[in-house]
Amino acid sequence: MRHIVSHQYGRTYAQKHPDEDFAETFAVWLTPRSGWRRRYRNWPALRKLEFVDKLMKRIRTETPHIRRGELCTPIEKMTVLLAEHYGQRAERYRAAAQGFVDDKLKEVFPPARGRSVGSAANLLRKHQDEMLDRVKRWSGLPEEEVRTLLAKLEDRADALDLQYRRTQLTQRIMDVTALATSLAMDFAYTGRFTG
Template sequence: MHDETIKVKSGLLKPRKRKPVWVSWPDDKLLDVRMCDLGVSIDGTPLERRISEVRKELSGRGIDFGPHFWLSDDWFTPDGVPGVGIPFYLAHPRLAKLEMNQMLEVEGSTKTWCLQILRHEVGHAIDNAFRLQRRHRRQKLFGKSSDNYPEYYTPRPYSKSFVLHLDSWYAQSHPDEDFAETFAVWLDPKADWQKRYADWPALKKLDYMHDLMHDIRRRQPVETTTRTVEPLSSIKKTLRQHYETKRAHYGIDRPDFYDRDLRRLFSDAAEFSNNQPAAKFLKRIRRDVR
C-alpha cells in the first residue's frame, strides 16, 4: 500500500503519514509491542509545534541556542547533554490513551502542561550547554549540582524562596530543579514574574537568571554534542515490561494505599451524613494543597 497524498495550501502534494498497524489494537495486544518497533516520531505532531514555540521563545529572548529533542521513555535531560528526551506517548494519541489507562494521567498531554515541561527541560539543557553549574553565583543562589538527588523530599508549600511552576513544589527537590524551574518561569512570556514575585526572596533568583541569560547571548555554547540517550529506537523492551516497571515505581498497583486513613477522615456512616463531603472540602482547599 502506498502513502496517500493530500493537497496543501501551496498547491503542492504532501505525503500523508501511514497509520501504524497498532492504532486499532486493544491494550492487551499493544502492550506486547517492543518500544523500538512503534515507529513514531516527533515530526508532524502537536509536539513538534510545541517545541517550535519554545524555540521561538528562546530566539525572542535573543538566545542563540537550539537544544535537540528525541523520543524516549520519559521526560529527561541527561547530564552534560544540551538536549531533551521526550516520552513516546506524546507522539501519538493511541499511545497517550494507553498511558492514561496504565498510569491514570498523561504527563504533558495538554498544550499548557507540555510547554511548561519543555521550558523546564530546556532550562536543564541550557545549563549543560553553557556549563552554568560551575558559576559561583549560581551555586550560591541555587546550591550545588553535585548534591545527591533525594528519593523523597518534603516541600515547604508556603516558602517564597522558590518559584511555583510544575506541581509538587518541584523547585524544592534539588538545586538543578530549582534552576530549571526558575528558568522556565523567566522564559514564559505570560509569567509576568517581576510582578508575581515582587515580594518574594525567589525574585533574586529570577533577577540573576535575567542577567545570566543576557550574558550568554554573547557567547557560544561550550557543550555542543547532539548525542541522544536511550532513544526510542534503541529500547528493546515491550510496552508491557515498560509499564510493569513504571507502575511499580509509582505504586499505581496499590490504589488502596491511603484508603484506610481517608475513610477515617471522611466517614460514610449515617451519623455523619450532614458533614461536608470530601469532594467539597478538597475543592475548597485546592489552592492550599496544590
C-alpha cells in the first residue's frame, strides 16, 4: 500500500497498528541518507514523512515532557528481534492460509497425465530464483514478500499435486511468473492478496 512506508522489515511491519505505522514512518525519516523524498515522491505516504519532518524541525530544541516511565519489557529481557517476531508471524499466517490461489494455479497447471509430466511444485522450487528476480522487478515488492508468495504457490501446487507436461516447461514458467507478478502487484497496491 502506498499510504504506508516500507522500512527494513518490509511492508507488513507498518500495517500492524497506527502507532507502529507512525514509528515506522519516523524510522524511515530518521534513517540517514534514506532518500525518502525521492523514494516516496509519488506515494501518499510522503505526506506523513513531510509531517514528521516539519514536526521534528519545530520541536527539536524542546525538552521531552516524559523522560522516564515503566517499560513493558526491558530491553535486557527481550529475546526475539523485531524482524524475527514478524517473520514468525508471517510464517504462521502462510502456513495457516487457505488455498486462495488454488483456482489460478489449476489454470496455469491444467491436468496432465503420461510419462512426460513433472511436478509443478518441483518446477516452482527449481526456478524460484529466476521467478523471484522477475516478480520483484515488476511488482516492486521486497524480496522477502515475493519469496513468501512463491513459497505459498509452491506449497499449494504440492498440496494439489499439480503436474505439467515437460514439453511445456517454458510456457508454464512464463505463466506462473505472470501469475505471481499479478498477485504481487495486487498486494503492492491493495495490501492484500485477493487471488
